[in-house]
Amino acid sequence: MIQVIGAAFVLAAATTIGYAAARRFAARPRELRTLATALSMLATEIKYAATPLPNALSRIAHQLPQPINGLFQNTADVLVRGGGMTAGECWNTVLSELAPSTALKVQDLELLRQFGHTLGISDRDDQLNHIRLACSQLGSQEQIAAFEQGKNERLCKYLGVLAGLMIVILMF
Amino acid sequence: MNGDINAVFQIAGVGILLAIIHTVLKQAGKEDFAHWATLTGFIVILFIVISYLSRLFTEIRDVFLIQ
Numbered sequence: 001m002i003q004v005i006g007a008a009f010v011l012a013a014a015t016t017i018g019y020a021a022a023r024r025f026a027a028r029p030r031e032l033r034t035l036a037t038a039l040s041m042l043a044t045e046i047k048y049a050a051t052p053l054p055n056a057l058s059r060i061a062h063q064l065p066q067p068i069n070g071l072f073q074n075t076a077d078v079l080v081r082g083g084g085m086t087a088g089e090c091w092n093t094v095l096s097e098l099a100p101s102t103a104l105k106v107q108d109l110e111l112l113r114q115f116g117h118t119l120g121i122s123d124r125d126d127q128l129n130h131i132r133l134a135c136s137q138l139g140s141q142e143q144i145a146a147f148e149q150g151k152n153e154r155l156c157k158y159l160g161v162l163a164g165l166m167i168v169i170l171m172f
Numbered sequence: 173m174n175g176d177i178n179a180v181f182q183i184a185g186v187g188i189l190l191a192i193i194h195t196v197l198k199q200a201g202k203e204d205f206a207h208w209a210t211l212t213g214f215i216v217i218l219f220i221v222i223s224y225l226s227r228l229f230t231e232i233r234d235v236f237l238i239q
Contacts, residue, residue, distance in 0.1 A: 151200060152200070155196065159196065163193075169185040170182070
């Protein structure tokens with residue numbers, strides 16, 4: 001009897017590991033899509049309302065889901081607090097501290113870091129061009145991520161369950 | 173007798189699961205990973221079988237009184 005319970009635990013653990021890995025693959029395209037939407041919202045705010053950067057970032061942060069809204073909100077807070085850092089440095093600092101809690105990969109973070117360098121240093125049209133460039137790059141990364149997700153998500157789930165079954169059979 | 177039957181079922185179960193894992197991995201495009209997984213499973217089963225084989229050979233040697 002105890003054996004059956006132990007086997008069930010092992011199976012549940014292996015299945016959960018597989019599902020957790022699958023969830024990481026599924027979260028990445030979604031976060032990339034949210035980022036692209038957020039950047040286009042920023043472009044709209046800059047183009048039509050000429051909102052200053054911290055206010056625009058804060059307003060956008062209220063409309064976004066976790067964990068992306070943390071990036072914008074924290075950048076807005078650091079900007080408002082002052083302290084002599086440029087907008088790009090604030091953005092990059094917040095990016096570095098929030099990166100582990102997102103499902104983004106090194107390429108996506110590098111993209112965002114490059115975008116951060118262009119924040120707040122040029123005039124309106126130039127800024128809008130930079131934002132548009134970042135949006136299109138994020139869009140292409142999202143397509144790659146969606147393709148990878150299609151391949152890997154089901155595989156991870158199945159492998160988790162099958163590996164658990166194999167361990168259970170070997171242990172009996 | 174019962175212990176030996178369990179061993180046969182164990183090896184059969186592992187074999188079936190190994191075939192499924194190989195097919196799943198091959199379908200997902202990771203052919204080399206599939207071959208590695210199959211090889212690993214095969215080695216595991218080999219360890220189990222070798223212990224039984226050694227017992228078998230010892231018994232044969234005792235039965236036929238070979239030194």
